[in-house]
Amino acid sequence: MTCIITDSGFLIKGNMYRPNHGRHRIVTSFQTAGASYLMWEPLPQCKAKHQRYVLPKRRCETITSVASHVTSRIALDDAQHRKELCERYGFRQIGEPLPDDVTLKNIVDTLPKTVFEIDDVKAWRSVLMSVTSYALGLFMISKSPWYLLPLSWAWTGTAITGFFVIGHDCAHKSFSKNKLLEDIVGTLAFMPLIYPYEPWRFKHDRHHAKTNMLGEDTAWQPIMKTNFDKSPVFRTAIMYGYGPIRPIMSISHWLFWHFDLSKFRPNETRRVKISLACVFAFIAIGWPLIIYKTGIVGWIKFWLMPWFGYHFWTSVFTMIHHTAPHIPFKSSEEWNAAQAQLNGTVHCDYPKWVEMFCHNINVHIPHHISTRIPNYNLKAAHKSLQENWGKYLNEASWNWRLMKTILTICHLYNEERNYISFEEVAPEISQPITFLKRVMPDYV
Structure with a gap:
């Protein structure tokens, strides 16, 4: 009992x-x-x-x-308890619950009108920065001795993540006033990542429409115990997937969600096919050229390892944006848009060079309040939210304790307790989680 x-x-x-x-x-x-x-x-x-x-x-x-x-949702009303949770989970601030009568429009209306303005110069400056930093990364890889290659891959993988953020803005129609140009730039930006632009756009729009809604959000979705118990093979796979290899689990998300035509509506299929054709064209032309010039080892050095770096950042960003023991997923009957977007989204500060290369994608709360805000205006929008809604915000700086909390606690979902660790429900096979708890540092 x-x-x-x-x-x-x-x-x-x-x-x-x-x-x-x-x-x-x-x-x-x-x-x-x-x-x-x-x-x-x-x-x-x-x-x-x-x-x-x-x-x-x-x-x-x-x-x-x-x-x-x-974790009690009611306990978040208590300031002292929120302070204790901050220390335990690695947060700088855990927001108090947003009142039920606050709507998303109420929050949007407090933002300055200037944060919604598209500036073509700033938009193309971000493209130039990503192209330049990526080219420099490739040069560094070509010149680095073997022992410096990890640093070169980290630089290049972070730089190419900026390509994803540019395509991300294009998908949200916040890159340019010319919508055809946005689709072209978005498709080109995603191609080196082997990411089909239109399938991702359709699924990502659903993530924003149903953020942290059980069974509906197409980003991270917690595992329910009924699914966990279905198959021993699945139990073992998800133990690793939501544990040690979670920082690159966006690879499975990319493969599962974006290449299966049956997952899209009939009116979306044509655009999905165009995006898939572009991705396969890059594979058919780009990969042979890389191998022809540099060999298989060169393909691993110049494309595969930076690609893993990109997936590391995509996984970490997405994971931290909406996952913490105190942040609930809710059924469609309980779900509240304003609470999900403001209370259910995390702002996390990263090293300055990461923020610069990734075009402020980590300034994520204003992006969930309105996807029409371009990446170069996100910091101004966040400052406004801090002034008007600051006590409701979840904020952190990237640290070991924050990562350890997510990787060792946020596993199976329970509507009363939010998250239950694999260690609790399946201790006999939870060695990967026990290993993480033992080897990961715990400092903020």
């Missing part, structure tokens, strides 16, 4: 039954780092003259029960 003591925020697990003759016990408790234990113990033996009051000891058992913290 499992019971939740809501006032204390502890979960107590264990088989509970009424003691019978010969099994009288008392309960003692003790704590270790991160866990509290309850232990059944036999009553002490008494001298003979008192034995008429004490049943003889026939059997004793020790039952340990780990008490893990339970």
Whole structure:
């Protein structure tokens, strides 16, 4: 039986039954780092003259029960509790709940009109920056000795992530006033990533329309226990996918969502086919040229490794934007747009060079308030949100504790507790999560 003591925020697990003759016990408790234990113990033996009051000891058992913290949505109303969660999860601020009567329009109306203005010079400057930094990265790869290649790949993978952000703005119609030009630039920006532009645009629009809605959001979707229990193979795969390899799990998302025509509406199919043709053309022409000039090893050095770097940033950005133990996913009946976009989105500061190469995609809350804000206006929009809605914002700086929290806690979804770790539901196969908890640093 499992019971939740809501006032204390502890979960107590264990088989509970009424003691019978010969099994009288008392309960003692003790704590270790991160866990509290309850232990059944036999009553002490008494001298003979008192034995008429004490049943003889026939059997004793020790039952340990780990008490893990339970996230309560109501508890976020408490400032002290939010402060404790900040420290525990690696956040700078956890926002208090947004009132139910606040609408998305109320929030949009507080933003300065200037943040919605498209500036062609700034837009093309971002293209020039991405092209230049990517070209410099390729040059660095060509000249680097083997021991400096990881640094060159990190630079180049981050630079090519900027291509994705440019295509991202094109898909949201915030790059140019010329919509045909946006589609062309978006398609070209996605091609080196082998990412079909139109399929991604259709699915990404759904993510914004249904952010953190259970079963509907097309970005990260938590695993439900019913799905987790279906197959041993799936259990093992998802244990790694939502654990050690989660920082590159966007690869599976890319492959699963964007190449299957059956996942799109009939009126979307034509544009999807055009995007797929462009991607396959790059594979058919670009890859052979790279191999012809540099060989298979050159293809790995110049294309594959930067591509992994891009997927690292895409996975990390998307994961942190909407995933934390205190951020709920909700059913369509409970879902509230303003709460999902303002309370359910995380602003995270990264190293300045990452923010520069990736065109402020990490300034994500204003982007979810309105997708019409160009990337170069996101910081001004975020400043406005801080002034008008600051107490409701979730903010962090990229740190080890934040990553460790997501990778070791945010696994299976439970509507009462938000997230349950794999360690709790399947300890016998949770070695990947145990390994992460042991080896990942815990400092902010």
